[in-house]
């Protein structure tokens with residue numbers, strides 16, 4: 001039987017954490033947003049307010065709804081601040097060791113009946129669940145970016161996830177106005193199993209000189225009606241996240257067709273992670289994005 005979620009914790013206030021806090025608060029839930037630095041949390045609240053204000057300007061929500069949503073979000077620099085949440089969704093970086101450490105520390109303070117979820121893009125839910133004290137109350141709730149605009153959320157059960165946890169997560173996603181797609185616990189689940197090899201192939205297309213950044217993105221936008229070109233989308237997702245997902249696919253499925261493109265590795269090594277660092281396949285430091293190749 002599903003349990004009604006009233007208070008949600010969100011760990012990590014990057015683009016996904018902000019988006020999840022935004023939609024959960026708009027749905028009337030209490031939200032506690034956690035990150036490692038106060039600076040991060042301040043800038044997250046400003047970003048969420050900016051996105052809510054944009055929705056007001058577009059008449060998608062009312063000014064009252066914006067204010068109410070902001071009032072429902074509090075921030076905390078420590079995991080203790082999440083102790084009484086009914087559901088905690090982890091949205092820190094796509095690094096297994098970081099996530100495992102967070103779960104270990106979180107479970108020590110979190111009430112025993114609470115559900116723990118990860119927004120991981122690719123990592124085994126069963127393996128992450130095994131690093132908690134509650135594998136039966138652990139689940140993958142995978143939102144898409146940008147969260148306020150995308151309709152889909154993937155739900156992924158680990159081997160031990162119980163029906164109660166699954167039903168509660170499903171009801172929670174429904175309350176946010178999103179649709180569920182259920183995926184088995186395979187590397188990168190459904191969306192990224194299909195999307196990321198396409199992005200990786202676009203980077204190989206650039207690496208091999210088949211086309212430049214502009215040509216590749218224009219080709220897929222105008223020739224296949226994708227809303228963003230694959231390189232623009234890679235910058236939007238974050239090149240570190242794209243590389244981590246390709247590494248999980250490559251290692252998890254042991255097939256050379258998932259080999260991350262060396263050019264993707266090089267961009268990440270340079271710290272050119274896309275929009276979040278102002279540089280990736282495009283340079284975002286000027287008035288409009290300029291291709292870097």
Ligand SMILES: CC(=O)CC(=O)SCCNC(=O)CCNC(=O)[C@H](O)C(C)(C)COP(=O)(O)OP(=O)(O)OC[C@H]1O[C@@H](n2cnc3c(N)ncnc32)[C@H](O)[C@@H]1OP(=O)(O)O
Nearest residue numbers: 051054055058060121143144145146148149192227228237
């Ligand atoms: C990596 C993973 O693990 C999984 C993933 O998420 S893969 C990535 C999946 N996402 C995609 O493929 C996104 C592809 N791009 C798109 O669909 C579109 O370009 C887009 C929705 C991002 C923007 O569309 P658009 O028509 O150019 O923009 P616009 O009309 O301004 O915005 C549409 C809505 O998106 C919202 N939006 C746009 N960018 C946003 C952002 N960065 N953050 C929050 N909301 C945003 C707008 O507020 C608007 O919301 P309302 O409908 O409530 O008004």
Ligand SMILES: NC(=O)C1=CN([C@@H]2O[C@H](COP(=O)(O)OP(=O)(O)OC[C@H]3O[C@@H](n4cnc5c(N)ncnc54)[C@H](OP(=O)(O)O)[C@@H]3O)[C@@H](O)[C@H]2O)C=CC1
Nearest residue numbers: 012013014015016035036091092093094120121143145237
């Ligand atoms: N980007 C995307 O399109 C999507 C990403 N995801 C997944 O969501 C997760 C987050 O991605 P995204 O939001 O893009 O990443 P970002 O890099 O934008 O944000 C990650 C945030 O987590 C913070 N963080 C790092 N370590 C900790 C910690 N120990 N405790 C609390 N916060 C921490 C980071 O702080 P700092 O920067 O200071 O280290 C940063 O603010 C990843 O697992 C990713 O795979 C899922 C769907 C789509």
